[in-house]
Amino acid sequence: MIAEALQYLATSALTGSQHRRYIRYSVNLWSRASRCSKDWASHEANCKDAVRAAISGLSQRRTAVVLGSGLLKDVPIEDLAESFDTVVLVDLVHLVSVRLRLKGKRYRNVRLIERDLSGYDDLKAGRDPEPFGFLRGVPYLDFVVSANLLSQIGRGVKRQFETEVSSGMPADSVERLISAHLQGLADLPCRTCLVTDISYAVIDRTGKVHEEADLLHGVAPPEAKARWDWPVAPLGEESRDYQIVHKVIAAW
Numbered sequence: 001m002i003a004e005a006l007q008y009l010a011t012s013a014l015t016g017s018q019h020r021r022y023i024r025y026s027v028n029l030w031s032r033a034s035r036c037s038k039d040w041a042s043h044e045a046n047c048k049d050a051v052r053a054a055i056s057g058l059s060q061r062r063t064a065v066v067l068g069s070g071l072l073k074d075v076p077i078e079d080l081a082e083s084f085d086t087v088v089l090v091d092l093v094h095l096v097s098v099r100l101r102l103k104g105k106r107y108r109n110v111r112l113i114e115r116d117l118s119g120y121d122d123l124k125a126g127r128d129p130e131p132f133g134f135l136r137g138v139p140y141l142d143f144v145v146s147a148n149l150l151s152q153i154g155r156g157v158k159r160q161f162e163t164e165v166s167s168g169m170p171a172d173s174v175e176r177l178i179s180a181h182l183q184g185l186a187d188l189p190c191r192t193c194l195v196t197d198i199s200y201a202v203i204d205r206t207g208k209v210h211e212e213a214d215l216l217h218g219v220a221p222p223e224a225k226a227r228w229d230w231p232v233a234p235l236g237e238e239s240r241d242y243q244i245v246h247k248v249i250a251a252w
């Protein structure tokens with residue numbers, strides 16, 4: 001609890017006021033990631049392998065952008081920082097522990113951007129969502145990875161949408177913003193990699209599935225080159241008798 005409180009306070013001091021409300025989600029993710037580190041290890045290794053495969057053979061390595069960089073657990077930051085001139089990490093929040101880790105590695109070519117990547121504000125203003133429009137201002141873009149971000153956008157948008165029911169947001173906002181993310185990636189003029197969980201299942205000790213849900217709300221993801229299971233809540237994390245397992249895909 002003390003470590004969480006320190007993370008929270010130190011990160012608050014470094015985070016813009018419009019993004020401070022998201023710090024608690026990042027701190028919760030950080031706590032869970034450390035509690036579940038053994039169970040998450042193969043998921044994290046698979047994510048890093050997907051990114052390495054996506055950049056292999058890339059002849060120009062000037063700027064790489066990581067969307068949803070978060071804790072940098074499932075991103076091979078060492079490989080990216082060593083092989084690209086500049087690496088831009090984009091997230092709602094960059095925890096102080098992540099900033100310290102980057103400082104400790106003395107990366108001179110890693111930049112942090114705090115930004116909402118959902119496109120929610122575009123939709124709210126009645127515009128077509130263009131969540132990656134800001135990338136047009138990033139020079140020499142050679143690679144973009146969306147790193148376990150898409151399902152979180154769906155969750156965040158759903159949460160925000162439900163608290164702003166009378167705001168005039170279209171009823172299909174979640175689906176539209178998930179589609180905008182996929183289309184935005186597909187339209188980028190560089191190599192891309194999408195790593196995302198696409199569904200979850202609640203499974204008991206006998207292996208029986210009790211509940212399943214589509215995290216992409218019916219929007220079809222691109223064809224996967226790799227897929228695996230991620231035990232997001234292994235037995236004992238949320239319940240003694242049930243685990244929650246997400247299906248993850250990688251496409252590049």
Ligand SMILES: C[S@@+](CC[C@H](N)C(=O)[O-])C[C@H]1O[C@@H](n2cnc3c(N)ncnc32)[C@H](O)[C@@H]1O
Pocket residue numbers: 022026029068069070071072073074075090091092093115116117118147148149152153156
């Ligand atoms: C499951 S975590 C990804 C973990 C990260 N790739 C890593 O290597 O540790 C999802 C990340 O997406 C970020 N996120 C969620 N919604 C976002 C949004 N609308 N815009 C930008 N980042 C968002 C969260 O802050 C979190 O860091």
